[in-house]
Amino acid sequence: MDSEWDKERSFEIEKVSPVYLVTALCVVPFAIYYLLNFLSPLIHRITAMTISEIYVYPIKSLRGVKVQEALGTQHGFKHDRTFMLLKVTPEGAKPMAVSREPEMTQFFQDISGYNTPDGKLTITFRAFGNAQDEKSLTIPLTPDTEKLEPVDVDLHGSPTPAFKMPKAHADWFTACFGYETMLVYIGPNTRAVLFQDMQPLEPDPLTRFLRDTLPFTRPYVSRLMGLHQTSQWRIGFADCAPYLIVSQTSLEDVSSRLPEGQDMDITKFRPNIVVKGAFEAYQEDYWGKLMINNRTEIVMAHNCVRCKSINIDYETGKPGTGASGEVLKRLQKDRRIDIGAKWSPVFGRYSFWGVGERDEVVRVGDRVNVKKMNEGLTVWSWPGLA
Structure with missing residues (x-):
């Protein structure tokens, strides 16, 4: 037979258990939700993924070159999109892209001497996959710009000086495409990144006065305002x-x-x-x-x-x-x-x-x-x- 204390304790448990149950049903799911949200970034950070493939595209919009390794730099992988094809029209030379010129997919690229000063890029044109009727062109990966004619190029509203590759190279591509083209090389130049949230900060009037009027303050002001972004966020011929x-x-x-x-x-x-x-x-x-x-x-x-x-x-x-x-x-x-x-x-x-x-x-x-x-x-x- 239960004692009076046991009966009283049983009554209290029966009385309060539903409250605890409802509270648990309401609170526990929210607690789990917030715990998962808290742990999610941590889980991502400790989860080890791997690089499974690497590609470089020496000439923008032609077939990529699959490599096992590449040198990463501030402006992209070494030799990535350092060249670009332009379509010559009555309105001027315009950058070419696969979305407008899908025939660019018929050009294959191969690199030899990736890390050497005399590295070569071989482009093979194989229309419709016909290996019996293919032709190739080999050009230097790093041309001597002193021998090239300068040209201005505007890609997506972000212009840059560049260099015209020799006419013989342009003529080869023209013969393949069936319309006049120009091959350009970016050399040491870069383009500005125009994403609005990656633009340099605009100084306030006082800071602008110090920067423009007192030359000796310019380096300090530039660092203060984060104006290093002007040189930080730069790209080649990547979009x-x-x-x-x-x-x-x-x-x-x-x-x-x-x-x-x-x-x-x-x-x-x-x-x-x-x-x-x-x-x-x-x-x-x-x-x-x-x-x-x-x-x-x-x-x-x-x-x-x-x-x-x-x-x-x-x-x-x-x-x-x-x-x-x-x-x-x-x-x-x-x-x-x-x-x-x-x-x-x-x-x-x-x-x-x-x-x-x-x-x-x-x-x-x-x-x-x-x-x-x-x-x-x-x-x-x-x-x-x-």
Whole structure:
């Protein structure tokens, strides 16, 4: 028989247990939610991913060169997009791109002597994959600019001085394309990055007065105002950033949108670095910084918004047919996540070498960790380009 104390204790438990139960049902899910949100960046940071593929594109918009390692610099991988083709029209010479000139996919590139002063770039034109009717051109990877004619080039509103390659080179491309072209080399020049949130800070009137009126204060004022960004955020002939980083896991999601047996070709996204090992597709949308081998910081500044170039059939050099010609449309269903470019789906992140980071060789197999997770999505802000 229960004692009076046991009966009284049982009554109290029966009386208060529902309160505790309701409280637990309300509080515990929220606690778990906030705990996961707190741990998520930590999980990302300790999760080791790897670099699975590296690409460089000596001549912008031609087929990329898959390499095992490349020298990373502030302005991109060594020899990446240092050349560009221009289409000569009555209105002037205009930069060429796969989205407008899909026949550019029929040109293959090969590098010999990547790290030597006399390195060579061989371009092979193989129209429609016909190896029986191909022709090649070999040019220096690092031309002597003293022998070249200067020319001004404007790419996406960001101009730069450049150099015309010899007429014989332009004539070779003209014969392949069937219309007049020009090959230009950027040399030591760079272009400005025009993303609005990566522009130099504008000094207040007093600081501007000190900078412009008292020359001896200029170096100190520049450091104070962060004007080093003017030289920090510079690029070659890459569209908007020196590096484009994509996730293998996200690529698998794109392939899942195609008919069974069809896989999306990663080279159509034109990445510099492919990262393998992300838990879920599109986690990279929120990546703010990466670390490679715990020593090189990569700033992931903006989404890469996509155009119809990903619909091109690389075998024919023409717009794709069937599902492969609808990749852009299929991504538009749920990948239009950037309010700064609301009609364009996102795949990959435009990235920059970290401030003050020295040049480093990046290799396939290198460890990659997320150093910073953004709280929200970045917003596209390159003027006139979306």
